[in-house]
Amino acid sequence: MRMYDLIKKKRDGGELTEAEIRFLIEGFTKGDIPDYQMSAFTMAVFFRGMTDRETTALTLAMARSGDVIDLSGIDGVKVDKHSTGGVGDTTTLVLAPLVAACGAPVAKMSGRALGHTGGTLDKLESIPGFSVYMTPEQFVDSVNRLKVAVIGQTAAIAPADGKWYKLRDVTATVESVPLIAASIMSKKLAAGADALVLDVKAGRGAFLKKFEDTLKLAETMVSIGTRAGRRTVALITDMNQPLGRAIGNALEVKEAVETLQGRGPDDLTELTLALGTEMLVLAQVAEDATDARRRLGEAIRSGRALEKFREMVVNQGGDPAFIDDPSRLPTAPVRVVVEARASGWVDAIDGHELGDVTMLLGAGRRKQDDEIDHAVGLVLRAKVGSRVEAGDVLCEVHAARPEDAAALTERIRAAFSIGPRPPEPRPLVLRRVSAD
Ligand code: URA
Numbered sequence: 001m002r003m004y005d006l007i008k009k010k011r012d013g014g015e016l017t018e019a020e021i022r023f024l025i026e027g028f029t030k031g032d033i034p035d036y037q038m039s040a041f042t043m044a045v046f047f048r049g050m051t052d053r054e055t056t057a058l059t060l061a062m063a064r065s066g067d068v069i070d071l072s073g074i075d076g077v078k079v080d081k082h083s084t085g086g087v088g089d090t091t092t093l094v095l096a097p098l099v100a101a102c103g104a105p106v107a108k109m110s111g112r113a114l115g116h117t118g119g120t121l122d123k124l125e126s127i128p129g130f131s132v133y134m135t136p137e138q139f140v141d142s143v144n145r146l147k148v149a150v151i152g153q154t155a156a157i158a159p160a161d162g163k164w165y166k167l168r169d170v171t172a173t174v175e176s177v178p179l180i181a182a183s184i185m186s187k188k189l190a191a192g193a194d195a196l197v198l199d200v201k202a203g204r205g206a207f208l209k210k211f212e213d214t215l216k217l218a219e220t221m222v223s224i225g226t227r228a229g230r231r232t233v234a235l236i237t238d239m240n241q242p243l244g245r246a247i248g249n250a251l252e253v254k255e256a257v258e259t260l261q262g263r264g265p266d267d268l269t270e271l272t273l274a275l276g277t278e279m280l281v282l283a284q285v286a287e288d289a290t291d292a293r294r295r296l297g298e299a300i301r302s303g304r305a306l307e308k309f310r311e312m313v314v315n316q317g318g319d320p321a322f323i324d325d326p327s328r329l330p331t332a333p334v335r336v337v338v339e340a341r342a343s344g345w346v347d348a349i350d351g352h353e354l355g356d357v358t359m360l361l362g363a364g365r366r367k368q369d370d371e372i373d374h375a376v377g378l379v380l381r382a383k384v385g386s387r388v389e390a391g392d393v394l395c396e397v398h399a400a401r402p403e404d405a406a407a408l409t410e411r412i413r414a415a416f417s418i419g420p421r422p423p424e425p426r427p428l429v430l431r432r433v434s435a436d
């Protein structure tokens with residue numbers, strides 16, 4: 001088999017066989033296929049697309065390019081959840097203990113912040129003492145005892161994806177439905193869960209700007225999961241503003257605690273309940289969506305969800321004192337506010353821009369090995385639909401130095417779009433996609 005022929009076949013709109021796709025992924029992972037040929041092939045896929053059969057074969061080949069985690073030692077149906085990249089997306093911190101408190105095992109592997117998006121691992125590491133490292137045996141044992149553990153995804157999971165993503169990033173080929181679907185699903189399949197709930201973001205903060213493309217991405221991922229024998233459900237959710245009020249590591253941990261106490265922001269609470277409902281049904285601990293909602297609500301009201309969070313923190317070496325006293329979390333020395341210049345209604349908030357701003361404050365990474373400041377970030381004081389008068393506070397900035405905040409104030413203000421009329425209310429969950 002020659003890579004030249006595969007590039008030509010895809011360039012001319014042909015369908016690759018499973019053997020050809022395996023050859024491609026194995027050769028690229030080993031370094032036998034050079035970046036220049038892989039780049040040409042990737043651009044051909046960008047324009048020609050892939051059939052569902054090709055996309056599934058590609059995903060499986062990528063999933064098998066490294067370690068495939070065996071979670072069979074964990075009792076029950078393991079359900080994983082994945083978000084396609086939110087800003088201030090605090091859901092995993094809330095969902096993991098909440099769903100576990102309802103009896104579904106949560107064996108979660110998460111990633112770190114990069115660019116404008118945050119990472120669950122960095123958020124958890126703002127808890128004093130918390131460790132995201134465990135041996136596979138400790139991981140399985142923790143989930144059997146507590147129903148929940150959240151650890152770091154190692155480089156050994158789908159290495160073909162790590163290498164390919166770097167190449168896509170510099171060849172303008174990220175925004176391809178089959179390539180995004182295969183990239184995400186290969187990591188999820190290798191991470192070993194039995195079932196999967198996907199939160200696919202739509203709107204201005206999302207990877208794909210057009211709703212039809214987002215829908216196609218959700219359908220493709222559900223189809224791959226189903227063909228691979230994992231029950232998969234996707235919710236397409238609105239991202240015309242960041243989720244909740246906090247963006248930044250320790251600030252989001254505090255927001256997660258408030259949400260587990262039943263006093264979190266409405267949109268974060270609603271999204272958590274919607275995703276949690278799907279997870280409980282797929283894990284077969286709830287009979288249907290109504291039963292699942294009731295169980296989730298009860299776990300929050302009774303305090304069991306918060307108690308589960310405390311257990312998880314202690315199990316992973318963290319000091320749980322911050323749960324009752326948030327001042328134990330890292331706190332930024334500088335706090336300034338950004339005020340509205342005009343009066344009106346907030347009709348959109350640019351999450352991508354605020355994600356970049358938060359990274360520049362020090363909460364995220366420009367490059368993979370940048371250091372993180374857990375204390376800094378933003379707290380939104382106005383959300384889409386808020387009425388504001390000139391001079392009202394839009395956002396609090398938590399910074400390490402006054403000049404960091406000052407340099408970003410104008411960008412933060414400009415991220416809030418203020419119009420003359422209240423915006424049409426939009427549902428948070430725009431569409432549910434499942435195999436049936
Ligand atoms: N997230 C991924 O993991 N891969 C992509 O290609 C895009 C988003």
Ligand code: CA
Pocket residue numbers: 087088089090242243244245246247252255268
């Ligand atoms: Ca948030």
